[in-house]
Amino acid sequence: MIQPADTPQRDDAVNWFIVQGNQLLTDHDGKIPIADITRFPLAELEYTAKIGELEGMPAYVLVWPKDVTVPDGLQWTPLRQLLLVSDSETFALAGKACQVHHFLQTHQYCGRCGSETVQMETELAVLCPQCDFLCYPRISPCIIVAIYKGSDILLARGSRHPEGLFSILAGFVESGESLEQAVHREVLEEAGIQIKDVRYRFSQPWPFPHSLMAGFTAQWHSGTLVLDPSELIEGNWFALTDLPKTPPEGTIAARLIATVKAEVLDAS
Secondary structure, X not given: OOEEOOOOOOOOOOEEEEEXXXXXXXXXXXXXXXXXXXXXXXXXXXXXXXXXXXXXXXXEEEEOOOOOOXXXXXXXXXXXXXXOOOOHHXXXXXXXXXXXXXXXXXXXXXXXXXXXXXXXXXOOOEEOOOOOOEEOOOOEEEEEEEEXXXXXXXXXXXXXXXXXXXXXXXXXXOOOOOHHHHHHHHHHHHHOOEEEEEEEEEEEEEOOOOEEEEEEEEEEEEOOOOOOOOOEEEEEEEEOOOOOEOOOOOOHHHHHHHHHHHHHHHHO
């Protein structure tokens, strides 16, 4: 559990995840976390919270003020860039740190009456002192699904994907939907096909800015591929033995593609 208003002592061994927006303070090689609290006297003044543990030491988030200079030898590194250079455990904590900051930045005023909120000291929440509205961090559920047909897998590229990078289909869960209903709807809307054998596999928090990805695999059932041009630039069925550039290791998309590849090719 996150413990807001919790600041370690100066002689405590701590892993610091220092955030400003969706960036973290790193060394010039992009390494996080940072361990030396004596370099960050702001920890006694600014928002800190325990967000977990890493390698046997507690991990803390520190929200860095915009008007304070970064110490020599350190730099701001975007969270997405850290995905490529961090292990999964470190990246998960970095993402959690950024989500804490995003929540605090976007809930400074009450959504019910507009009054200024105050941060709770016993939990990660903000309270409106005027109408007593208590607000917790938002988590947006999404589905992501790897669809295969025989020994081929469906991959597509959206407008936000880097040039040449193909991934699997994903989308947000709508109000009143189950995860499985969202899978069927998103696939039909984005690709124009029907699927079967929808199987939940695993999940991953995705801090851009506050999603929780539920990962599935499914088989093509019927229909001809027709991509939604408002969502996807290009896409097609690709042989599992000859894939284009796909998301990097550490992403749930990469794990789902690997799952399908292993199961289909092992069975053939």
